[in-house]
Amino acid sequence: MSRTGKTLMDMYAAMRERFAHQRWWPGETQLEICVGAILTQNTNWTNVEKAIANLKAAGRLSLPALAKIGHDELAGLIRPAGYFNVKAKRLKNFITHVWRQVGDDLPAFLDRSAGELREELLGINGVGRETADSIVLYAAGKLSFVVDAYTARIMLRHGLLCPEDDYEAIKEFFESNLADDLDLWNDYHAQLVAVGKNYCKPRPACDGCPLEKFPHDIRAGLMD
DNA sequence: GACCAGGCACATC
DNA sequence: GATGTGCATGGT
Numbered sequence: 001m002s003r004t005g006k007t008l009m010d011m012y013a014a015m016r017e018r019f020a021h022q023r024w025w026p027g028e029t030q031l032e033i034c035v036g037a038i039l040t041q042n043t044n045w046t047n048v049e050k051a052i053a054n055l056k057a058a059g060r061l062s063l064p065a066l067a068k069i070g071h072d073e074l075a076g077l078i079r080p081a082g083y084f085n086v087k088a089k090r091l092k093n094f095i096t097h098v099w100r101q102v103g104d105d106l107p108a109f110l111d112r113s114a115g116e117l118r119e120e121l122l123g124i125n126g127v128g129r130e131t132a133d134s135i136v137l138y139a140a141g142k143l144s145f146v147v148d149a150y151t152a153r154i155m156l157r158h159g160l161l162c163p164e165d166d167y168e169a170i171k172e173f174f175e176s177n178l179a180d181d182l183d184l185w186n187d188y189h190a191q192l193v194a195v196g197k198n199y200c201k202p203r204p205a206c207d208g209c210p211l212e213k214f215p216h217d218i219r220a221g222l223m224d
Numbered sequence: 225g226a227c228c229a230g231g232c233a234c235a236t237c
Numbered sequence: 238g239a240t241g242t243g244c245a246t247g248g249t
Contacts, residue, residue: 041231047247048230082229082246090232128232148230193230202228 005177007160012184015191022190025138027052030106031063033139037131038091039081050080063106066091067099090126097124110135114142129167137189143182145174146189150196157200 001009026045027033032052039048054077055061060069075088102108110117114136121132129147136144147170155161161170178184 037230040229042229043231043245044229044247046229047245050247080246083231083244084246086232086244126232130231134230146230150230189230196230 001179002177004160005179008174008177008188011158012188012191015195016187019191019194021187022194024186024190025134027138030110030139032061034094034106034135035061035066035091037134037139038094038126039078039087041083041087041090041128041131043082047080047082051078054078054080063095063099063104066095086126093124093126110140114140114144117142118144129171133171137182137185141182143175143180143185145171145178145185147171147174148189148193148196150200151189151192153202154192154195154200157204 025033025036027036035055036048036052039051052061058073058077060066060074060077066074071088071092074091075084078084078087078091081087098106098109112120117136117140118132121127121135122129127135133144133146136142137146147167152161152165152170155170155173156163161173165173174185174188178188
């Protein structure tokens with residue numbers, strides 16, 4: 001293993017010791033994972049849980065039900081997840097795409113190589129790189145490392161990547177330095193999210209800094 | 225009241 | 238190709 005690979009594994013060990021295995025994705029079925037992946041776009045997971053609970057309570061968390069549901073009803077059910085109008089469209093795009101291809105047989109849709117499935121998903125309007133990778137890794141159970149805002153922020157702050165590294169560069173960094181181990185890729189991303197949620201905030205905590213009383217946006221007040 | 229949360233598409237330059 | 242903007246609820 002490369003020195004970089006060893007560092008990544010040491011980081012994983014440290015996170016794992018602190019948080020324990022995260023047992024992701026938090027969803028009972030492949031469909032629930034796909035739905036959650038779309039609903040969690042730029043949104044706190046607790047809000048997504050409310051939306052998914054609404055779908056379950058309404059008996060709408062199935063491919064046939066979602067294939068039939070109208071925009072207004074769907075938007076109303078997923079309202080707590082935020083961006084409910086755009087997410088209703090994105091969810092519909094995904095469901096319609098799958099339904100036309102395999103009907104109610106989601107496992108059949110997911111049953112192809114990671115690369116092929118990723119490209120297929122990226123062709124759906126509303127499914128971007130993170131959403132596609134989440135579905136490939138967590139719903140299909142195939143090797144595709146998931147990069148998110150936490151991942152980029154944490155790795156940047158630890159000097160393991162540059163500000164100009166884009167999604168694909170970060171993804172490649174992990175995929176080429178970690179062993180091809182589904183459980184490792186699964187939990188590595190989940191551990192990074194745990195670190196991000198608990199410690200690695202956009203505005204770093206600056207307790208004790210001599211400049212603490214000067215706000216980070218000090219220039220805004222000087223521009224008048 | 226401000227900030228933040230497991231993005232993405234689209235308009236504009 | 239890079240940058241800016243709209244989308245929206247709910248917790249801290």
